[in-house]
Amino acid sequence: MKKILFATTALVATAGVASAEVALTGTAEMGIYNPNSETAETQFFTDFDIRFTLSGEADNGLTFGATIDLDEAADYSDDVGGNDTGVFELPSRQGGEAIFISYGGATLTMGDTDGAYDARIPEMALAGGTLNDDETVHLGFNHGDGDAFGLTGLDGFGDGQIARFDYAYNSFTFSLSAEQVADGADVSGIGDTVWGLGVSWSGQVSAIDLTVGLGYQTLEDVADVTGLAVTGGFANGISAGLTYSVTDIDGLSDDVTHVGLGFGYEMNAIAVGVNWGQFEYDGDNQSGWGLAASYDLGGGLEARLGYGYSDMEGVWGSGDYNTWSLGLNMSF
Structure with missing residues (x-):
């Protein structure tokens, strides 16, 4: 079937600017899902998102651009880290837009973007996709x-506006980031800036496409997070990864550690990914595993199946639950 293209591109020439480009893309999803087997019933699932991407190049070789995701712009929260608990009530006002300027290997990005820690450390969802992110929402x-508690990083702990500087050199990428906690104000007992550092290397080693990432992020009087991750892709479509992190949270007597594993397989139209992870503190833990499977039907249409299982023991509470989703993803 012939694909209907909704993305549009416009080229504009103005004084002092070599060229500018505006592109519109979108995704839509429909199906069924259950967000929590213990508290919810199976429900209909629908989601629609539009993304504008703008880019250009100046006469001196500087490239620049901006993106805005309308779904995130509508859904962003006023609470810390995007949660709705109201624990800290800091002014997180960023709404899905990011702006960048780049020259050579150097790029400065500001807005709704990843901090240095998240930007440089690969995640363990290596293949496939789901409607309700079942493979990544497990505990x-x-x-x-x-x-909200700094277990997985500190992005979004403040006003949501992140400034990140990246420098790419050969196979390495170095990153430095900062996020203001409350528009630059020093919040008593928390601090004023989330700082992040990260470095990653990507290359081929013995026919394996290898990526290694190391990151550190800190917020005064709240937490320090240090993480390492390695992923590898093989010629037969199999991929694997390992991640480890340590979080030092002020006021806790012991560090929170995390270990995670990921496996993926992609061949022709099929993609399947499985991951497992566990957070541990003083002998107690919260853990889970997720499955993502997709089949490419062509033309931007994809069938997706997802499952996630979560288990808590000890300090985080106790009990287990699962999530699942099934349906279609459409890319335009």
């Missing part, structure tokens, strides 16, 4: 992008 997955 053992490390997103690296922050939560």
Whole structure:
């Protein structure tokens, strides 16, 4: 079937600018899902997202651009880390837009973007996709992008506006980032800036496409997070990865450690990914595993199946639950 293209591109020539480009892309999903087997019933699932991407190049070789994701712009929260608990009530006002300027190997990005920690450390969801992110919402997955308590990173702990500087040299990429906690103000007992450092290397070793990432992120009086991850892709379509992190949270007597594993397989139209992870603190843990499977039907249409299992023991509470989803993903 012939694909209907909704993306549009416009080229504009103006004084002092070599060229500018505007592109519109979108995704839509429909199906069924269960977000929590213990508290919810199976429900209909629908989601629609539009993304604008703008880019250009100046006469002196500088490239620049911006993106805005309308789904994130509508859904962003006023609470820390995007949660709705109201624990800290800091002014997180970033709404899905990011702006960059680049020259050579150097790039400065500001707005709704990843901190250095998350940008440089690969995640363990290596293949496939799901409607409701079942493979990444389980309690053992490390997103690296922050939560209200700093277990997986510190992005979004402040006002949501992140400034990150990247420099790419040969196979290495170095990153430095900062996020203001409350528009630059020093919040008592928390601090004023989330700082991040990260470095990654990508290359081929003995026919394996290898990526190694190391990151560190800190917020005064709250937490320090250090993480390492390695992923490898093989010629037969199999991929594997390992991640480990240590979080030192102020006020806790012991560090929170995380270990995660990921496996993927991609061949022709089929993609399947499985991951497992566990957070541990003073002998107690929360863990989980996730499955993502997809089949490419062509033309931007994809069938998706997902499953996630979560288990808590000890300090985080106790009990287990699962999530699942099934349906179609459409890319335009």
